[in-house]
Amino acid sequence: MASQLYAMRQKIEEKIKADRLDAKEVKGKIALISGKLLAFINESTADDPVTVTKMRRAAAEVLRINL
Numbered sequence: 001m002a003s004q005l006y007a008m009r010q011k012i013e014e015k016i017k018a019d020r021l022d023a024k025e026v027k028g029k030i031a032l033i034s035g036k037l038l039a040f041i042n043e044s045t046a047d048d049p050v051t052v053t054k055m056r057r058a059a060a061e062v063l064r065i066n067l
Contacts, residue, residue: 002043003045003046008055008059011067013038015063034054
């Protein structure tokens with residue numbers, strides 16, 4: 001089963017692609033807010049509650065989406 005963080009990563013990447021945004025810029029902003037690089041999140045990444053909360057906040061601030 002994929003981690004919650006991995007599912008969030010996929011949704012963020014889908015939004016970036018759908019809106020034709022600058023992936024490096026958006027992912028950089030999300031990394032600064034969340035403290036986690038999306039590139040390092042995979043199916044087996046452990047769901048740390050603090051990181052999940054920060055990732056939700058980052059997605060809301062940068063992309064205006066609720067995860």
